[in-house]
Amino acid sequence: MGLNFSRRNFLKTSALVAGASTVGGCTSGPLTLGKSNMCGFAAPKIDKIRVAIIGLGNRGSAAVQRLMKIADLEIVALSDLREAQVKKSNQLLIDAGLKPAKEFHAGPDDYKKICEMDIDLVYCCTSWEYHTPIAVYAMKHGSHTATELPAGKTIDELWELVETSEATKKHCMMLENTCYDFFELNSLNMVRHGVFGEITHAEGAYIHTIVKYISGETESYYKNWRLDENTGVHGSLYPTHGLGPVAQCMNINRGNQFDYMVSMSSQEAAFSEFTRQHKRPDLLRENYRGDMNTSIIKTTLGQTIMVQHDVSTPRPYSRIHMLQGSRGMLRKYPREEYALISDHDGHGWLDEEAKNALEEKYKHPLIKTMGDIAQKVGGHGGMDFMMDYRLIYCLKNGLALDQDVYDAASWSSIIPLSIDSVAKRSASLDVPDFTRGNWKTNKPLGIVDVNPKKLRLHDTTQAKGQLNVH
Ligand SMILES: NC(=O)c1ccc[n+]([C@@H]2O[C@H](COP(=O)([O-])OP(=O)(O)OC[C@H]3O[C@@H](n4cnc5c(N)ncnc54)[C@H](O)[C@@H]3O)[C@@H](O)[C@H]2O)c1
Known part of the structure; x- marks a missing residue:
């Protein structure tokens, strides 16, 4: 039996129960425990969505460039610790003939002033x-929130997100863009149509040699924060890129659950090798994270999911994205491939013609409607804009979001659980049921689409300045 991170354990320590929330230094007024179920929750329609973007480094400044393409949206506040980053993003709005946003760059607590707007x-x-x-402060002050990955780093933080979203009835979406990548969207459609039969096993990963970036050798993370995160802990620090899309295929939190998990880490060698090869003794540390972490999750319906994490070893990028079922399987990396029982000799993959026919037959409707424009706007080949457009579309039209707070919490929970499991010689740990039993009746995510007439983009022919959706 696994060690237990049950809600009861959380409640013993939760500041929410005591009437005030203090986790992460974010204190606000008392909240009663939420009883609502945020899975399938639709908030009232918002005609023009007023957005604040906090954190304008690599990722946030790209988000500004995508979101400003949406006409039914106004970027009203921009914030970063660095004034120059704020000014740079605001200049983009000004150059495009849009209203400039209010600027915030006084310090890390500026988000409070923004959330109070x-x-x-x-x-x-x-x-x-x-x-x-x-995210917590935003919801408590009346905003929906969308957060980059991961949604939280500890089990307590993740429960706080769930409790706050339920109590305030505000959306809390983790921006897991890989769920909107083209191959992954088609995979979900194929799984829903039973192409692979009953799904029994999946694999996902974040294998990405970012040691150059996180050490500040090339494009850097502000003050090397990501290198610090990779120091002093052993576990799967970034599981949701690989986990999100397969969790959706397996209906996690919607008819199925992560039940328990185990995790194991290799020793560290690649970080140290990097510091030697690049003559960076300043970066040499004794306690870098072990290079490869492998975690295995068992679901309530009996499936297994392997999730890997490695950001230091020199090897090609991979999220694996493998799904295996009783009638066949697919995988995305290193090459997009399918194998089907109807056409299988025990060795090969579907040939190119059969593969193309399969992909055409099960092309996800969102790709048919938005694929071309998303690729033109960009962001990881278009998946970022697909995600943004669908998020804003749901807010504008009063629809439930595709990813809710339970997804954010359960997918992110693999971080603290893997760290704990590794520290305990790969002990088996229960994954908390953040839905508190509602997973049994929550409806699976549908095959969603959008109607472009119901969320307008800026018209290139009318827009001033450089704003153009080609
Ligand atoms: N989904 C994806 O594909 C993807 C890709 C890259 C990064 N990310 C995620 O995006 C996030 C940002 O990564 P990045 O690459 O942009 O890092 P970055 O270091 O380039 O940017 C982070 C920015 O946040 C600012 N910041 C930090 N604390 C702040 C605060 N309290 N208030 C205002 N600004 C604050 C910093 O000044 C910095 O400019 C991370 O969570 C990362 O995991 C996601």
């Missing part, structure tokens, strides 16, 4: 430590 959506792209405090 009249904002519909707080879109957070800061480093990890601020994700939960900002």
